[in-house]
Amino acid sequence: MSKSYGGGYADVLQYMQLSNLQGVRYKFCSYLPLHGEVDEVIDTKQQELSNIIRQTNEKSERYKDILKTITRNKMQYSKSIAKTIKEIKARNKQFKIRLDKIESEYIKQLENNEKENTEAMAKLEQRLKEEMSDLNQLIHQCESKRIERNIEMVQFVTDVMQRVDKYTLPEQLDDVSPPKLITRDGYNQKLKNLFGHLDIRTKSEVNHPLQLNRNIEPAISAINAKIISSFSTINSRVEATVNDQAWLWRFGFSGISLITSDGEVIQNIHTDFHICDAAVCTSEDLLVTKWAGNIVKKITRDISIKDIYTARDNYETRGITATDTGNILGVLHNYKDSKILEITTSGQYIRTLLHNLADIIQLFEDPRFICTNINGDIIVTDKGKVVAVNKHGQRRFIYHTGWRQHKKSFIPHYLVTDKHGHIIISDFDNSVLHVLDRDGKFTQYLITPEQGCDRPIG
Template identity: 25%
Template sequence: MMDPCYSAQDVLRCALCETAVVQMHCDTCLVNLCTTCVGKHMISDESKDHKVVKYQVKKSTPLYPECTTHSKEQCTMYCNQCDIPVCDTCIASHQHLGHKFLTILQIQDEKKNKIIKEHTELKETIFPTYQDIASDVQNRISQLEKEYGDLSTAITKHGEDWHREIDKLVKKLKAEVDEMKNTQIQTLQKHMDEINKTMSDIKEEINAFEIAINFNDLSKLFRVKFNVDRYKKLPQKIVPSAPKFMPGKNQEKEFHDTFGALTLSSLTSDEQSYSMKFSPPEPEIVTTVDTWYDYLYNVACLSDEEIWTSGDENIMKLFSINQGSRLRSITTKSGYPPSNIAVTKSGALIYTDLNVRTVNIVKKKKIEEVIRLRNWRPNGVCSASSGDLLVIMYSDDVTQTKVVRYSGSTKKQTIQFDDKGKPLYSSGGYYDRYITENRNLDICVSDHRAKSVVVVNQAGKLRFRYSGHTPALKIKPISPRGITTDSQSHILTADCDNDCVHVIDQDGQFLCYIDCGLRNPWGLCIDTNDNLFVAEWRNKKVKKIIYLK
């Protein structure tokens, strides 16, 4: 066999002079050289240790990796503990003190053997297997294309028999659709005109206000009329419902019924669909009340000046917000700490006692038992706008959780499963679950074990679950505890592990975090002026926060 250096068909030339035949090779730079140019190449870059060998034994000199820590140093050793190549300077450093080393050449053989093994497996076993799979899939595609082609042909043939009558029916139905569409669009356009008129009036009011503010014309200032309140009543939301096409199923009927018919269209009003745009200011802590519990769990507003609290003791304490002083205390009937507290519209204090399975009310400083459960333990409680009590409870065997509505001591409603029969709430006792009712009568539960807020409508149908916001304020998952709602139907839940309160709208969309130096927020309540009260678990303090304009 002819030496490639002297092959007439493929003569290799020196990389420097480009004329002489190649006789040498630099394993460091991977270039071919003639004997004359070797010296010139050696001094071209003196920073390198050039390994020039005969062309026939090129690549015989190992190319050691450069050290990533020490520039221009070659790594001739390998650190077993760190699993990286290292140079002599690395070995001498404290970073690899006491580590075991192997030469790169020892590791090289090991790496090559592994590569050879995997190369053989890929080439001889895995790749041929994928070839067989690809062939099988291609055969299936071809078969499927034939079957679908036959199906299309059959449908086309059957369709040709139907088209003549169908064309007549389609024309009639499309005419009905156009008529329904025109009627609904006219209704919505009239609604739009009314809204545009209101917007125009608002712009005029804004302009009049700006003129009165910015000019010294007192006559214009005193001519201003204050009509803002009439614009706060938002228009009803007109919700159009397009008709649906209901294919007929009974082929024994006339052709029209067999093909299908349209359902009736509708226009409905939903007064609860709109809400004011949320524009939160920077939350501000305006008052702090020290409760002197070892651990504080719950807070409930008796009025704008007084709050009830409960913690790890069997005593519920009433505090003056402005003075920060305790007004009175009530000891639980059982002697156990209450699970949760709430206040009715009439100002009566309610509390749950899971140890004795009761829901109790305090009237004139006397405790009355309202509900006593069997096989269930009450957890969270709230007073609904109707005067009913909503209680979330779990079974004694901690396998079930449900919400029950009571009128007095009479059970009116049970909410436990969704439309598919799956539990709405997590199972397992000893996990805090709190409950409140929104202004739109939705029932909102903070499910700590499920790490979510579960919201159902008045009928108990699931509306949404909220499991935190991305990006999260902190790295920990949401840890919902207390829950409350404000006058704008916002839902607020305390995130104990992340030291903040989440604010979401009535449809579950995240609005903002209230994060103003809170520590382990647990219980929540809101007064009639939308001031937020936060009970801090370990800090034993209740903080009054302004978070709305």
């Protein structure tokens, strides 16, 4: 039989005879390739083994990436715990001794939560390290078997495929969501509610970090906005901050106030200058531009006021806004031209946008106020229109339209964007709020004269 079928085939039959596998002999003989086809089978299995090595290497790299994310998450999580504790203590200063008990309670919750979640992340880290070590050993075994050309190698490939499938690779981890101190202000509420409550994640959510984003309540779209409160005030501009609070000031007048959504005044700040516009930066400090002046000022939490930027060449500071990157954009204008200025929150110059880079024309005629959108666009109220440019200064769109029934002039006084990219514009003459999509297409009027909107300014 060795002469008839070749040495390789005789070896297989001899192995089966020694094993006394008569029933299996018939099964092997029924489909086992003859002559050179055995080499083709081995070549195929070697190719499969190479694919297994490649796939396993890819899995191992994914493990490395996830472990790096866990390491970064642990560091960021501990830092965020420390930061939140500082916020709690700073918040406590407003209420003095009566809130010491709440402070102690919340810090204990944070520390317990940190311990629990850090332990959970450490366990996940350890499991991934052990599995990655097993995968690396498996890779070495596969490498040593790849040069073999025998029936044992064929069976080894089958076994390896089953072993590799047993490893369930976690998906790429998102950054862990830090705890936050959520405050609710209103002097008629109970003291504890006034102080706020902790938004912290559970142990199970830390073990499955991809679920964190799914648990976050989606942002309310401007299209679905409803009037929740109204109150009378002599002020006309508003800059929303955290905790249902906002800064309120009167365009071209001195002084600025921090209020609740019900109009209750939390804090009044006197200024010896008139204010044009204001923006809250990531540190929650307030940046303001001087009306009919060339100064950008910072008002810190301890109510210190200092100049951080002075415009030159007769430029006047106008609108100002904070960006997602933590920097500040401001509008500068003089009798010749206008430009957009980008600076840090400490006043360090970054860049200016002056012309349309495509055709070297002025981007704006008489720009006033400014905001940014989620897609990176910079949007400015101009003379009878709203102009949007991308982050490189190339014009994206121009919106200029009026109330379609009354045909009054379109005078955009202020604008903001929501977390879905909608652009909301206050139309002074027509007493409406326009809502555009992120590409500048009109969507709807948000509030109309029939709903009580009367010459909106901010």
